[in-house]
Amino acid sequence: MRPALLMLPLLTACAAMPNDPGGLSAWPGALFGAGADTAQSGAVELVVKTHHTALLTEIAAGGGPTLTRAMDTAGIPLPDRPARLIQLNADLGLYAANPGALVTALTVYGR
Numbered sequence: 875m876r877p878a879l880l881m882l883p884l885l886t887a888c889a890a891m892p893n894d895p896g897g898l899s900a901w902p903g904a905l906f907g908a909g910a911d912t913a914q915s916g917a918v919e920l921v922v923k924t925h926h927t928a929l930l931t932e933i934a935a936g937g938g939p940t941l942t943r944a945m946d947t948a949g950i951p952l953p954d955r956p957a958r959l960i961q962l963n964a965d966l967g968l969y970a971a972n973p974g975a976l977v978t979a980l981t982v983y984g985r
Contacts, residue, residue: 915981918948922977930970933962948984958983 921944922929932938937959950958962969962979969976 914947914949914984915977918944918980918984919974919977921947922973922980926973926976929976930966933959933966933969936963944980945984948980950980950984954983 921940925940925944928938928940929944932941941959945955945958961983962976965975965979969979
């Protein structure tokens with residue numbers, strides 16, 4: 875039997891239980907990231923979009939108060955921040971062109 879056909883009954887069962895919070899139907903959302911804290915990512919998005927230019931400048935400079943606020947909002951642990959700053963700096967061109975990518979990076983680092 876094909877692997878895709880083996881998954882069909884499970885996916886059908888999950889789709890058939892829309893009022894099952896935390897039950898069998900909850901695992902696909904958790905697995906695929908739909909269970910992310912949308913309030914927190916919304917707060918990170920607000921900081922990034924409001925202060926995008928300052929964040930890019932501070933990432934390039936190795937830190938600053940706006941970047942600290944963004945990392946605080948994202949919940950990035952203090953010990954992780956030096957490594958995350960290196961990672962952010964490595965992808966600075968991407969974040970300059972796409973603020974949403976910076977929102978995603980900060981949100982993921984904060985988990």
